[in-house]
Amino acid sequence: MARLSPDGSVDIEGQAKVIALSDTDSARPERGGSEIYQRTCVLCHGSGVAGAPLFANAQAWAPRKAKGMAVLLNHALLGFNYMPPRGSCTDCSDSEIKEAIRYMLSKANQ
Secondary structure, three states: OOOOOOOEEEOOOOOOOEEEOOOOOOOEEOOOHHHHHHHHHHHHHOOOHHHOOOOOOHHHHHHHHHHOHHHHHHHHHHOEOOEOHHHHOOOOOHHHHHHHHHHHHHHHOO
C-alpha cells in the first residue's frame, strides 16, 4: 500500500485539501467522488464491462456493499478480478478513490 500511496499531502485549515502527487507534479485541489467517477470509473461501471457492477444498480452493488468499505477500497486500490489497480486512475489519491466508491454506493441506494 505504501508503494501506491501519494508522495504527500497538505491540509491547510479553511482551504480545500491539496495533495502533492510527486516532486514534478504541482499540487491540486482534491477531486470529489462524482468527478472521479465521471473521469475514470464510468468507463467500466457505466456499461458493466467485464462484470463491473453497473452504476446506480442497487442489486449489483448490494453484495459488494455488504463486504464493507475497507474491502471495497482494498479492491479498488490493488485491483480485483478484471478491475485494474486504482481503477486505472493513476493520479487519484486513496481518499479520492474512496470518495468515488462512496459516490457509486450512494447512487445505488436511490
